[in-house]
Amino acid sequence: MESSSLKRYAPYALAVGGAGLLVAAVVALLYRQFNTAVQVSLVVGLIGFVVAILFSPGSVSAWFGLRQARYGSNALVMTLAFFGIVILVNYLVTRNSVRWDLSEDQINTLAPETIAALQALPQPVKAVGFYSSNLFSQQQSTTELLRRYQVEADGKLTYEFFDPVGDPVTAREYNITRDGTLILEMGDQREEISFASETEITSALVRFASPSARSVYFLTGHGERDPQDTADSGLSVIADLLAKQNYEIKTLNLQVTDTVPADARAVVIVGPLQPLSQAEVDTLGRYLQQPNSALMALLDPPAQTQAPGETVADPLAEYLQTAWSITARNDVVVDFANSFPNQPLFPLNAGYESHPITDRLQNISTVFPVARSLEITTTNTSLTLTPLVKTAAGSWGETEIDSLNSDAGPVAGAGDPAGPLTLAVAAANSTTKARVVIFGDSDFAGNGAASQGANANLVVNALNWATLDETLISLVAKVPTERTLQLLDALTANTIFFVTVIAMPLAVVVLGGVVWFIRRRHV
Amino acid sequence: MRNIWTIAKREFNQYFVSPAAYVVAFVFLLILGIIFYGQLGGTVVYGGSPQVVQWVFGPFVTLVLFLTPGVTMRLLAEEQRSGTMELLLTAPLREWELVIGKWLAAFAFMAVVIFLTSIYFLITNAFTTPGLDRGTILAAYVGFLFMCAAMLAIGVFTSSLFVNQIAAFFATMGVSLALWLVGFLFQQETGVVADIVNYIDLSGHFYNNFYTGVIDLSDIVYFVSITALFLFLTTRTIESRRWR
Numbered sequence: 001m002e003s004s005s006l007k008r009y010a011p012y013a014l015a016v017g018g019a020g021l022l023v024a025a026v027v028a029l030l031y032r033q034f035n036t037a038v039q040v041s042l043v044v045g046l047i048g049f050v051v052a053i054l055f056s057p058g059s060v061s062a063w064f065g066l067r068q069a070r071y072g073s074n075a076l077v078m079t080l081a082f083f084g085i086v087i088l089v090n091y092l093v094t095r096n097s098v099r100w101d102l103s104e105d106q107i108n109t110l111a112p113e114t115i116a117a118l119q120a121l122p123q124p125v126k127a128v129g130f131y132s133s134n135l136f137s138q139q140q141s142t143t144e145l146l147r148r149y150q151v152e153a154d155g156k157l158t159y160e161f162f163d164p165v166g167d168p169v170t171a172r173e174y175n176i177t178r179d180g181t182l183i184l185e186m187g188d189q190r191e192e193i194s195f196a197s198e199t200e201i202t203s204a205l206v207r208f209a210s211p212s213a214r215s216v217y218f219l220t221g222h223g224e225r226d227p228q229d230t231a232d233s234g235l236s237v238i239a240d241l242l243a244k245q246n247y248e249i250k251t252l253n254l255q256v257t258d259t260v261p262a263d264a265r266a267v268v269i270v271g272p273l274q275p276l277s278q279a280e281v282d283t284l285g286r287y288l289q290q291p292n293s294a295l296m297a298l299l300d301p302p303a304q305t306q307a308p309g310e311t312v313a314d315p316l317a318e319y320l321q322t323a324w325s326i327t328a329r330n331d332v333v334v335d336f337a338n339s340f341p342n343q344p345l346f347p348l349n350a351g352y353e354s355h356p357i358t359d360r361l362q363n364i365s366t367v368f369p370v371a372r373s374l375e376i377t378t379t380n381t382s383l384t385l386t387p388l389v390k391t392a393a394g395s396w397g398e399t400e401i402d403s404l405n406s407d408a409g410p411v412a413g414a415g416d417p418a419g420p421l422t423l424a425v426a427a428a429n430s431t432t433k434a435r436v437v438i439f440g441d442s443d444f445a446g447n448g449a450a451s452q453g454a455n456a457n458l459v460v461n462a463l464n465w466a467t468l469d470e471t472l473i474s475l476v477a478k479v480p481t482e483r484t485l486q487l488l489d490a491l492t493a494n495t496i497f498f499v500t501v502i503a504m505p506l507a508v509v510v511l512g513g514v515v516w517f518i519r520r521r522h523v
Numbered sequence: 524m525r526n527i528w529t530i531a532k533r534e535f536n537q538y539f540v541s542p543a544a545y546v547v548a549f550v551f552l553l554i555l556g557i558i559f560y561g562q563l564g565g566t567v568v569y570g571g572s573p574q575v576v577q578w579v580f581g582p583f584v585t586l587v588l589f590l591t592p593g594v595t596m597r598l599l600a601e602e603q604r605s606g607t608m609e610l611l612l613t614a615p616l617r618e619w620e621l622v623i624g625k626w627l628a629a630f631a632f633m634a635v636v637i638f639l640t641s642i643y644f645l646i647t648n649a650f651t652t653p654g655l656d657r658g659t660i661l662a663a664y665v666g667f668l669f670m671c672a673a674m675l676a677i678g679v680f681t682s683s684l685f686v687n688q689i690a691a692f693f694a695t696m697g698v699s700l701a702l703w704l705v706g707f708l709f710q711q712e713t714g715v716v717a718d719i720v721n722y723i724d725l726s727g728h729f730y731n732n733f734y735t736g737v738i739d740l741s742d743i744v745y746f747v748s749i750t751a752l753f754l755f756l757t758t759r760t761i762e763s764r765r766w767r
Contacts, residue, residue, distance in 0.1 A: 094722070101658075101737050484651065493564070496560065515540060
């Protein structure tokens with residue numbers, strides 16, 4: 001059937017075939033998907049090859065008749081078979097891999113609580129991370145963490161990442177407002193995680209498995225900040241973040257009821273302008289006798305809420321002092337060095353104390369406009385009290401409130417508590433299983449300041465910790481054993497330098513010279 | 524097996540009579556020594572725990588990308604250039620025995636070089652309280668040996684393709700670098716193609732697990748597969764000389 005006229009076109013058909021495959025490869029690489037253009041190019045390429053063979057079948061059979069072709073095709077088949085075996089083995093092992101964590105602290109191993117949460121998942125979960133190139137190392141650690149989840153999830157967890165800068169459409173679709181956010185999705189449920197950690201991810205998975213709403217009650221009736229309010233003094237920024245983590249935000253007025261609702265995971269008090277009554281505090285006290293109850297209170301200095309010279313009893317402050325050993329001092333924190341420029345009453349934190357609330361804040365600063373200091377007075381054996389945020393050593397708690405408005409300005413006096421001062425405390429009662437987090441300021445959580453540094457995250461993390469499921473309370477970030485390097489003296493350091501930088505490389509050169517010399521003598 | 528052993532022993536000895544091996548070892552130990560001492564000093568001054576796995580294996584991995592082509596470039600290219608390949612092929616010796624023998628010699632030489640780095644861990648451990656995390660170090664060494672085995676197999680393969688050693692050197696470096704960097708193409712993407720490309724990525728199999736103290740069976744299988752695959756291809760290439 002072969003005709004010389006058709007045979008003449010065979011090289012052209014072959015060229016079309018090659019070009020088609022080339023175009024398909026390039027387009028697939030550019031668009032990163034198997035789209036119509038790739039499919040069409042691929043089909044054109046294959047048709048080109050088939051046509052070339054049909055136009056010149058003699059050339060093909062002649063080639064196959066060659067000795068090289070026979071051996072070559074034999075080698076090709078063997079190679080393909082070997083490739084196939086290798087791919088199959090790798091595929092099977094990857095699906096059923098075994099891991100051994102040899103690190104002493106097992107820092108690469110997920111906690112049993114996490115594995116139980118993964119096994120209890122009713123549906124597949126998808127994790128979607130939004131990390132720009134600026135947060136590459138953070139994305140790497142999140143990827144590594146999610147990979148460990150994936151290994152244990154038995155196909156129930158997948159993950160993908162997007163660059164919120166390069167792909168703003170997807171970021172908008174997920175309502176992403178912060179770089180470095182991780183979204184977890186299961187069916188219709190969605191949780192947003194600001195700082196990916198095992199505790200945060202597992203907590204979200206546990207909530208997916210038992211989707212009861214996390215109701216938190218914001219106290220009202222004393223001029224507290226409003227979670228709905230979008231003004232600078234409002235809390236809508238924090239409320240939005242909490243809503244993304246599936247918190248149901250409700251309000252509670254203890255002047256009209258003497259019980260805290262049974263579904264309350266926490267009561268939140270943000271900047272009351274008037275003190276709570278004794279009856280209200282008693283109600284809170286009864287509530288905090290229940291297991292898994294929680295209180296988060298952001299209390300401004302009395303100087304901010306009371307008239308000058310006025311001294312009003314504060315039953316809540318007294319309760320915190322007697323029941324929780326936390327004293328909210330009647331002062332205003334002043335810091336001329338570690339504060340907003342020319343704003344000595346706007347102190348910044350000087351690092352964070354180690355606690356699940358602060359461990360993931362990665363040293364991002366928080367600022368507390370007009371704050372009071374807190375003091376951990378005594379230690380009760382059933383209480384675990386942890387200061388979270390401290391000011392710098394140069395700060396002090398000004399108790400002469402009038403001096404704040406004087407021309408001379410505040411000066412540290414003998415009766416003023418000296419820095420570093422505590423601005424936030426987390427406390428857990430091992431007997432009642434209740435938790436409280438107290439801040440000496442509420443302005444930092446208001447819309448006007450919530451976006452500053454890690455202010456909003458500090459509040460959200462605090463509420464997450466306070467409402468953490470009791471079964472997950474032991475699931476905290478693993479801290480590797482601290483290993484310290486101590487070189488005794490200069491002689492030791494010099495000896496190490498001599499051995500590693502001079503002696504070892506030189507020994508190799510000398511050895512080489514000796515071998516060369518011996519060989520030369522034998523030649 | 525005796526043939527493999529004979530060839531491996533002969534090639535291994537060759538490394539130690541060649542000045543190139545000593546020069547390579549000198550440069551390698553000098554660079555690692557300077558980096559190690561600098562990092563050690565920095566940790567003493569600024570505090571922090573000694574991250575000796577990162578200090579040693581971080582730069583070591585980069586150096587190995589240059590070291591393995593240097594170690595393997597001669598193995599088969601020289602036999603082809605000098606014409607001794609024909610003699611070997613007529614000897615009572617199978618092609619795969621020749622290939623594995625050559626690879627084994629290169630691997631043994633690399634193992635000696637890798638062993639020398641243990642001095643850095645011993646020194647740091649002596650001055651660290653309560654000592655270094657030995658499990659993490661062991662995992663890193665195991666992973667590094669597997670990775671070197673794979674890169675040496677790539678080197679043996681490219682050496683079989685060239686008569687010129689310099690060409691073999693650059694070809695090995697090119698293939699190793701390509702496998703090392705291929706993951707960057709799809710590092711922020713997911714999907715089947717990205718999964719396959721990321722699985723092929725040589726660096727990921729070392730950094731994701733071994734480097735952090737985890738031994739994952741799939742990583743071992745990957746490195747063994749790459750080693751076996753390239754040694755198989757080398758065997759086929761040498762075999763093809765009989766009928767080409």
